Each structure stands twice: as structure tokens, then as C-alpha cells.
Amino acid sequence: MKVLAVALFIGSLVSLPAKAAPEMLDSVSVIVDQGVVLESQIQDLVATVKRNAMLKEQTLPSDRALRTQAIEKLIIDSLQTQMAERMGIQISDPQLEQTIGNIAQGQNMTVAQLREQVAKEGTTYTKYREEIRKELILGEVRRANVRRRVYITDQEINNLVKLIDEQGNQQAEYHLGHILIEFPSEPTDTDIEQAKTRAAKVIELLNKGSDFTKVATASSGGPKALEGGDLGWMNINSMPTLFAEAVQNKAKDELVGPIRSGAGFHILKIKDMRGIEKVEINEVNARHILITPSIILSDEKAQKMLTEFREQLLAGEADFAELAKEHSADPGSALKGGELGWADPNVYDATFRDTLGTLEIDEISQPVKSQFGWHIMQLLDKRVGDATEQRKKDKAYQLLFQRKFAEEADTWIREIRASAYVELIAKKDNQ
Missing domain, CATH: 3.10.50.40 (Chitinase A; domain 3)
Known part of the structure; x- marks a missing residue:
């Protein structure tokens, strides 16, 4: 794969007019196991994040911080893509079109209207299709590798059913923001202390009024860093156990943390809260x-x-x-x-x-x-x-599975990242 990238690059230089000065059209920025991350991919992702932030009127950190986060995301994507190739995972065009049709329907649009919306946002429909295909493939890889790591006992299900019954008709949901200050998988006391200090500084910044989205994008090692740490709405029973215990009895807009886990120190912001009534x-x-x-x-x-x-x-x-x-x-x-x-x-x-x-x-x-x-x-x-006892057990199983799948997925991603060969290629002055 590295040979192919170099060959394509050399070919682009050869095709230039003889008297023209050499112009760098693209280059390899990161070597990831048997794959590469190109400079154009990094720039495209940074541009996309900036465009989305502008549409949502969000502030962003420096270009350098954005670039660092973009590189890390593309490294993880590359590792999963290579794994998908080894596993033979593919998404056919009919399956892709069906998914895009579902996306359009979910936004109350036709596919034609979705195409127009994509164009207005500065992306070609061809590129949009391939991004959706890529996300579907990465999802399949995660499911295939993480599902078998999730184990749920009957006792866990029964305990959660009892808890749901005790909570009555109101099921608390939280819209959470998340920042993870990471430390290595086998941290030393120094690593832990340094991460704790960084987390305290982040809390201090946020308490002084710094924008949570901007700080998360610049500082978080979590999976939603490029989305400003936005975890969306989460049921109290489906979010990670550490989070569920920490957010209970907390108020809207309150900061929670730092909370230590095996990955690092977590900082949460309760963006909103709501209750769900039991429905038919x-x-x-x-x-x-x-x-x-x-x-x-x-x-x-x-x-x-x-x-x-x-x-x-x-x-x-x-x-x-x-x-x-x-x-x-x-x-x-x-x-x-x-x-x-x-x-x-x-x-x-x-x-x-x-x-x-x-x-x-x-x-x-x-x-x-x-x-x-x-x-x-x-x-x-x-x-x-009405919900039957079996329905309650099914719901409890789903909530437990969502919680454990999310936890195991994060662990799995950290494991494949830690075991990967990654080499950052230094940028030359003329690039």
C-alpha cells in the first residue's frame, strides 16, 4: 500500500510540464501498519469539522489542535479499514443506496433533496456516498470484534428490571458533553498524576467560562472529540456505569468530574435532562x-x-x-x-x-x-x-448491551491503537 501511494505521487510529478516547478499535490503524512494517511485526508477532515462548526455556530480550538485530533481519528479509521479488508467486509451499492434512502427518510427528505443539501454543505454526492459506505464498514468491523466481548448474566438483567420498576414511570435521560484526559493503558504514578493535573486545569478553564465544545475538541481523547465531546441523549441505564452513578442528582449545566477510569480522567457536562413516561x-x-x-x-x-x-x-x-x-x-x-x-x-x-x-x-x-x-x-x-415482564427483560438486556458494548468498543479501539505501528512523517518546509 505504501508503494502504491509513492507510485501515485511520483506519477503526479512526472505528469507536470517540464518547465514547471514541482508542486506537491499530495503526500503521505502517517504510516499506519500496512496503510497510510494522506495529507489530503487530514485537510479534508479538518475542513469538514470547521464547516460543521460554522453551521452550528460553534467555536473551535487552534488549527494545530484540530489537526492533531483529525490525525488520531484517521489513524483509528485506517486500522479498522485494514481489519475490514482482512475480514472481507464489503458494502454493496444496493445496500448503500438503501441506507442513504433511510437517512433521507429520517430527515423527512427525498434522496434528491438530500443530494441538494449535501451540495450546499460543500461536499460532492460521490464523496458523501463513500463516507457513508466507510462508516457502514467501520460499524460492521466494530460489531464483529466487540460483540463477542460482551457478556450479560441473568442476574444483571433481573437487577436492572428491579431498578427500572423502582424508578417507576419516569426514566431519566441526560444530554452529556464528555472530555477524556487520557493516560497510558499501563500508567505509572507519574502518568496518573500528570493526567489528574491536566484534568484539574480543564475543570478550571470550564468554570471560568471557556466553551465546553472548544475545550473538548482541543483536549479530549474521547471518541467524540471532533464533535465537541457531544455524547447526545443517553438513558441513565445505558450510559457507562461510572457516568450513571456520577450524574444522578446533578443539575442541568453542572460539570461532573474528574472521574477516573482505566482510560483516564473523565469530565462531564450535563447539557440537558428529561424524563420519559412509560408508553404503550x-x-x-x-x-x-x-x-x-x-x-x-x-x-x-x-x-x-x-x-x-x-x-x-x-x-x-x-x-x-x-x-x-x-x-x-x-x-x-x-x-x-x-x-x-x-x-x-x-x-x-x-x-x-x-x-x-x-x-x-x-x-x-x-x-x-x-x-x-x-x-x-x-x-x-x-x-x-403494555410492557410485559419479558418486554422488561428485553429492554434491560438492550440497555445493558448498549452500555457494555460502548465500554468494550472504547477498550478495543485503545488496544488496536496501542498495538499498531504508527509513524508520523515530518512535513518539509516547502510543503
Whole structure:
């Protein structure tokens, strides 16, 4: 990969007119294991952060601080991208277009309107598409590597169900800002003391009125540094345990911390708070047939197989349950004729959930692709009902999973970063 980057660079110089002075079009700024980070990538990311900050009327730290944060993000992205290549993770164009369609729908836009919005923000639609593809790939890599690190016991679920019952109908949610002052994975006493001192200085700056977003972007080692440390809205039961214990009984706009963890010292700002009343649950009963592509079964063949199944079902030439038992790659539901039982549709993969939402009762979908493979699904019934004990356990499991996944994801990223070979290439004076 380094050879390719150098070859492309040399080729750009060779193509210049003979009498023209050499002009640096791009260069390698960081070597990351078997990959590189280009100067153009750093500049593009910094420009994007500045553009977004301008749209949100946010202040930013110095260009040097922004560049440092951008480089670190691109190093992490490069490591995950290389891992995705080794794992063979790809996002097809149809899957990408479906995701973009969902994004547009979520913003109450058509895809055409989304394209116009992207252009207004100074980005080409082609570049936007590839950024979405990249984020999908990185998400798949994280899920594949972190999911197996998450273990939840029945006792944890039961304890959380009890806590939710004790809290009654009001579920506290917090909109949090976050700054992480890091220390090494195996810190010395000096490392810890130095980080603690830096954290105290950050608290002092914030108490004197410094903008939290600007300080987070310049100083935080957390995953949301380039977003000004904005963690968004978090349920008290899904945020990291340290945070949940620290923010309780705190007021809006209050600073919390420093809180020490294995990663460093955390500083939180409670940007807003709200309570959630218990509501009735929209549940669906559906069944599906899952075909998983493999080395011997391509995406196209899997999709075609399900298209043929659908045609047979619509013509009355086949039985859904029998097809599911014989062909579905989901062993849990295949034995039940593909039936998934009553569930909140939000527990499903986003693509699966959104497709179910478009179906009428008894309607069979066209083949759609999720992270698990290709599906056809049939909506059997839907209802509105109160939360059952099983529903409480499902919700508790989801909250615990979100909390533990976030914690393990941060740890995993720190581990791959610590074990990576990273070399910063010094910039020459004429660059």
C-alpha cells in the first residue's frame, strides 16, 4: 500500500510540464501498519469539522489542535479499514443506496433533496456516498470484534428490571458533553498524576467560562472529540456505569468530574435532562426466511433465490413455513416456520425493521439485505400493548448491551491503537 501511494505521487510529478516547478499535490503524512494517511485526508477532515462548526455556530480550538485530533481519528479509521479488508467486509451499492434512502427518510427528505443539501454543505454526492459506505464498514468491523466481548448474566438483567420498576414511570435521560484526559493503558504514578493535573486545569478553564465544545475538541481523547465531546441523549441505564452513578442528582449545566477510569480522567457536562413516561408499545408478529451469502452462494444468487420463493408464495405454489424450515439460515425461527413472535420492531436490524414498517398485514416483502444476509419477510399481525415482564427483560438486556458494548468498543479501539505501528512523517518546509 505504501508503494502504491509513492507510485501515485511520483506519477503526479512526472505528469507536470517540464518547465514547471514541482508542486506537491499530495503526500503521505502517517504510516499506519500496512496503510497510510494522506495529507489530503487530514485537510479534508479538518475542513469538514470547521464547516460543521460554522453551521452550528460553534467555536473551535487552534488549527494545530484540530489537526492533531483529525490525525488520531484517521489513524483509528485506517486500522479498522485494514481489519475490514482482512475480514472481507464489503458494502454493496444496493445496500448503500438503501441506507442513504433511510437517512433521507429520517430527515423527512427525498434522496434528491438530500443530494441538494449535501451540495450546499460543500461536499460532492460521490464523496458523501463513500463516507457513508466507510462508516457502514467501520460499524460492521466494530460489531464483529466487540460483540463477542460482551457478556450479560441473568442476574444483571433481573437487577436492572428491579431498578427500572423502582424508578417507576419516569426514566431519566441526560444530554452529556464528555472530555477524556487520557493516560497510558499501563500508567505509572507519574502518568496518573500528570493526567489528574491536566484534568484539574480543564475543570478550571470550564468554570471560568471557556466553551465546553472548544475545550473538548482541543483536549479530549474521547471518541467524540471532533464533535465537541457531544455524547447526545443517553438513558441513565445505558450510559457507562461510572457516568450513571456520577450524574444522578446533578443539575442541568453542572460539570461532573474528574472521574477516573482505566482510560483516564473523565469530565462531564450535563447539557440537558428529561424524563420519559412509560408508553404503550407497538409490537409486530412477523416471520422471515434468511439466506446468508457465502463463498459458494453469491449475493446475487441469494437474492434471486428469495425472489423465486416470493413468486411461489404469491402464486400459492409453496408454503412459507415449509420454505423457512427447509432453507432459512436463522435456526431459531426456522424451526417455527420462520416466525419471530411478538416483538418491538426496534429490536431488529434497522433495514429489517424499516421494511417491516412498510408492510400491510399478510404482505410479503421483496428481498432485502441486512447485516445478517438476505431476507423476505411477512407481517402476520401488529398490536399495541403494555410492557410485559419479558418486554422488561428485553429492554434491560438492550440497555445493558448498549452500555457494555460502548465500554468494550472504547477498550478495543485503545488496544488496536496501542498495538499498531504508527509513524508520523515530518512535513518539509516547502510543503
